[in-house]
Amino acid sequence: MSTTDETRAxxxxxCGINISGTNAAAFKCPDCGVQIFRCAKCRKQSNLYECPDCGFTGP
Known part of the structure; x- marks a missing residue:
């Protein structure tokens, strides 16, 4: 795993905050299957996200 992949993970x-030890959600991108992490605050606020690999966007 590269440094970029480790940081992304x-x-x-x-929002880019470090999610280690938090109540974060992990799921696969619906288009390409890359693992995506979102913090509880962004999930609750329904902030948009963009897959870093394929550009898929979701709520």
């Missing part, structure tokens, strides 16, 4: 894709 520990950060909310919407």
């Amino acid at each position: 520990r950060s909310c894709v919407s």
Whole structure:
């Protein structure tokens, strides 16, 4: 795993905060299957996210 992948894996894709040890959601991108992490605050506020690999956007 590269440094970029490691940073991405520990950060909310919407706001960029470190999600280690938080109540974050992990799911696969509906288009390409890449693992995406979102913090509880962004999920609750329905902030948009964009897949870093394919550009898919969702609520």
